[in-house]
Amino acid sequence: ELKVEQNPLFLSMQEGKNYTIYCNYSTTSDRLYWYRQDPGKSLESLFVLLSNGAVKQEGRLMASLDTKARLSTLHITAAVHDLSATYFCAVGSYNNNDMRFGAGTRLTVKP
Amino acid sequence: NAGVTQTPKFQVLKTGQSMTLQCAQDMNHNSMYWYRQDPGMGLRLIYYSASEGTTDKGEVPNGYNVSRLNKREFSLRLESAAPSQTSVYFCASSEVDAGELFFGEGSRLTVL
Numbered sequence: 157e158l159k160v161e162q163n164p165l166f167l168s169m170q171e172g173k174n175y176t177i178y179c180n181y182s183t184t185s186d187r188l189y190w191y192r193q194d195p196g197k198s199l200e201s202l203f204v205l206l207s208n209g210a211v212k213q214e215g216r217l218m219a220s221l222d223t224k225a226r227l228s229t230l231h232i233t234a235a236v237h238d239l240s241a242t243y244f245c246a247v248g249s250y251n252n253n254d255m256r257f258g259a260g261t262r263l264t265v266k267p
Numbered sequence: 268n269a270g271v272t273q274t275p276k277f278q279v280l281k282t283g284q285s286m287t288l289q290c291a292q293d294m295n296h297n298s299m300y301w302y303r304q305d306p307g308m309g310l311r312l313i314y315y316s317a318s319e320g321t322t323d324k325g326e327v328p329n330g331y332n333v334s335r336l337n338k339r340e341f342s343l344r345l346e347s348a349a350p351s352q353t354s355v356y357f358c359a360s361s362e363v364d365a366g367e368l369f370f371g372e373g374s375r376l377t378v379l
Contacts, residue, residue, distance in 0.1 A: 248366075258309055
């Protein structure tokens with residue numbers, strides 16, 4: 157059974173600092189996604205990673221995928237308050253439609 | 268651009284009552300999903316549908332039924348609501364199997 161683990165679950169950081177969120181998964185997969193959720197809102201897609209070594213960047217966020225290690229990272233560079241949200245990774249497979257989510261990382265960026 | 272539309276947005280039920288959550292997407296996506304979100308547990312898949320007329324159980328299907336009425340619509344039914352089903356429910360769709368998900372705004376359900 158596919159299991160997805162994120163860490164840390166809670167992250168409080170100062171503006172201007174860097175940090176990385178980790179997403180580990182338990183079985184072979186060929187697609188990984190990162191989503192952002194603001195309080196009381198729905199989820200919006202941030203990154204789609206479909207191959208080993210894939211790296212995507214958008215503003216201060218960069219996501220990467222290592223399928224051999226079954227690990228994805230979401231790196232935050234020079235954090236700003238607007239990045240405060242909950243970030244989820246999700247893992248799926250071409251073989252079925254079962255998309256599993258991590259528990260989420262609640263990020264708070266303090267001035 | 269409506270995207271994925273869910274109704275109702277809020278609902279309060281008494282234990283044992285039934286209700287249906289409606290979901291419709293206008294992006295011509297093949298796959299549709301129902302998730303529930305509980306604090307500290309991320310999103311858990313209840314049911315999904317890879318195409319019109321097909322449905323499959325996800326991680327937590329007990330107590331729920333679904334119908335893929337057509338390509339656009341995927342409904343979730345609670346036949347006899349229980350307090351454990353108090354949650355926020357999200358419908359999502361994707362163009363391909365296990366593809367990038369597009370979410371509705373969510374439906375907050377409270378069962379007393």
